[in-house]
Structure formats: C-alpha cells, structure tokens
Amino acid sequence: MNxxxxxxxxxFILTHNGKYYMYGTRGSExxxxxxxxxDVYVSDDLRTWSEPRxxxxxxxxxxxxxxxxxxxxxxxxxxxxxxxxxxxxxxCRGTSILVADEPxxxxxPHSDGNITPREWECLDGTFYLSKDKIxxxxxxxxxxxxxxxxxxxxxxTDDLRAAAGEPVLLFRASEAPWVRSHSGGYVTDGPFMHRxxxxxxxxxxSSFGDEGYGVGIARSDNGDITGHWTxxxxxxxxxxxxxxxxxxxxxxxxxxxDDNKETMLALHSPxxxxxxxxxxxxxxxxx
Numbered sequence: 001m002n003x004x005x006x007x008x009x010x011x012f013i014l015t016h017n018g019k020y021y022m023y024g025t026r027g028s029e030x031x032x033x034x035x036x037x038x039d040v041y042v043s044d045d046l047r048t049w050s051e052p053r054x055x056x057x058x059x060x061x062x063x064x065x066x067x068x069x070x071x072x073x074x075x076x077x078x079x080x081x082x083x084x085x086x087x088x089x090x091x092c093r094g095t096s097i098l099v100a101d102e103p104x105x106x107x108x109p110h111s112d113g114n115i116t117p118r119e120w121e122c123l124d125g126t127f128y129l130s131k132d133k134i135x136x137x138x139x140x141x142x143x144x145x146x147x148x149x150x151x152x153x154x155x156x157t158d159d160l161r162a163a164a165g166e167p168v169l170l171f172r173a174s175e176a177p178w179v180r181s182h183s184g185g186y187v188t189d190g191p192f193m194h195r196x197x198x199x200x201x202x203x204x205x206s207s208f209g210d211e212g213y214g215v216g217i218a219r220s221d222n223g224d225i226t227g228h229w230t231x232x233x234x235x236x237x238x239x240x241x242x243x244x245x246x247x248x249x250x251x252x253x254x255x256x257x258d259d260n261k262e263t264m265l266a267l268h269s270p271x272x273x274x275x276x277x278x279x280x281x282x283x284x285x286x287x
Contacts, residue, residue, distance in 0.1 A: 001049045004277055010070040010243040011266045011278035014103055018250050021103045023071040027276050035068040040104050046280050056107045064088045074127040082107050085123040095125030095139055097160050115163050121145040128193040131224055140188040149173040149188030153225050173207050176216050176231040182208040190243035199223055206242035209235055213242040213271040241269025
C-alpha cells in the first residue's frame with residue numbers, strides 16, 4: 001500500500017531494526033459505536049507499506065467496545081508496550097497499556113483496565129521516561145468534561161501495570177496563544193514528549209487554531225516533566241492536520257543519502273472523517 005491509500009488517524013511511527021512500524025486509529029471505526037481491533041503497517045521507506053496486520057482483536061470478555069484511539073508503541077525493558085485509549089457505554093474514556101514481545105506481535109492487556117482516573121474523561125496517553133528512569137504517562141483530561149482541556153502526567157509503577165500516584169496538571173489548552181475555542185471549549189489532543197539534541201524537553205500536542213486542527217509546542221524550563229511549561233506563540237503545524245509525534249529515521253536508508261538521522265513529524269491530514277491520511281514532514285533539522 002502507498003501512504004496515501006491508508007485511512008488512519010493519529011499515526012505513530014516506531015523504528016526498529018531498520019524498519020518503520022506504523023500504528024493508528026482506524027478511520028472506519030473511529031467515530032462508530034463499535035470498534036474491533038488495531039493494526040500495524042510495516043515499511044522500509046515511509047512510502048510503501050505492508051497490508052495492515054491486526055495486532056489486537058477485541059474478545060468477548062474485553063470490557064471496552066468503542067473508541068480504540070491513538071495507539072502508541074514504546075520499547076521498554078525489552079518488551080513493546082502499547083498505550084491506547086478505550087471507551088464503553090457508561091464508562092469514561094481512558095488509556096490502557098497492552099504488551100507484546102515484538103512490534104508486530106499480538107498485543108494483550110497488561111494494565112488492569114484504563115490507568116487514567118476512572119471518573120475522568122481522558123485520552124491519548126503517551127509514555128515518558130524521566131532522566132532518573134521514572135516512568136510516566138502524559139495524557140489529556142478532555143475538554144468535553146472540563147471545558148478548558150488539560151494535559152496531565154501520572155507516575156507509573158516500574159512494570160507499567162498501574163498508576164503510582166495522583167495526576168499532576170502540566171498546563172491547560174487556553175495557555176497557548178495560538179489556540180482558539182472549538183465547539184464551546186479548548187481542546188487538548190495527542191501529547192508527545194521529545195528530547196532535543198541540547199537536552200531540552202519539549203511536548204508537541206494538538207488543538208484548534210485560526211486555520212483549524214494543528215500541532216503546537218510546549219517547553220519545560222528544567223528539561224524534565226517536573227518543569228514549568230511554556231507555550232510557543234505559533235504552532236509547529238497550523239493547517240488542517242494534527243495529533244502529531246516525532247521520530248528519527250534510521251539513517252542511510254532510501255529516504256536519505258548519508259548516515260545522518262533526521263527527525264520527522266508524523267500527523268494525519270486532512271482532519272476530516274474517512275479522508276485522514278498519514279503525513280511525514282522533516283522537523284528540527286538533522287540530529
């Protein structure tokens with residue numbers, strides 16, 4: 001499959017052994033009352049991909065039946081952990097953690113259901129490992145519940161099975177100068193943590209601005225999750241695309257003629273039902 005043939009939202013790229021593994025929200029199931037599974041696509045060049053391989057399948061005893069959103073896969077202690085949001089009728093949306101031995105293996109439940117607070121509407125949990133090797137999940141407390149969407153962090157147990165503390169507020173959507181009201185609230189979507197070459201820590205995240213769905217940057221003043229977060233005045237990507245993440249090319253592949261790695265931004269665009277496609281853009285130069 002070519003990239004422009006794949007209808008997913010929230011694309012997430014894991015590079016492993018020289019290959020790209022892409023996960024995302026199925027476009028066909030995103031807004032429906034039922035969801036059934038999650039897929040991976042594999043590529044050597046970010047242009048041509050395998051057919052989707054189902055790596056998580058809903059079973060009759062699985063408690064969540066809709067909104068299988070924003071799967072991310074992170075390698076940690078020689079396993080591959082998927083952070084993914086789930087919901088069911090009468091149950092708040094939240095993020096659970098699944099596990100597999102390989103990035104394209106079968107993922108099974110690892111946490112005891114959603115780790116985010118059960119009474120909160122939450123989504124888009126992402127993994128962060130501090131300088132002191134403390135694991136955290138960064139996630140959105142949704143604007144549909146709090147009006148001014150929040151991005152929070154919660155410490156995890158070392159085995160990633162449960163929360164190891166209470167959520168801490170990092171910032172609210174309205175703190176970003178570029179964000180505009182959307183449907184009566186201020187949206188927070190898709191946080192992703194990224195370490196800069198100089199050691200600084202940034203978070204990219206999505207909301208709505210003057211040109212629609214976009215991606216902004218927040219910066220920690222101490223290079224860690226515990227810092228004070230400030231917002232860039234203008235978005236990184238402004239026009240009809242979002243839920244981004246950053247990844248590095250392996251270097252020396254077809255996409256580049258030398259051995260340097262490039263940092264790439266992945267997002268979906270346009271932000272319209274069944275039209276979403278993965279988009280990859282060079283970001284921050286060579287690192």
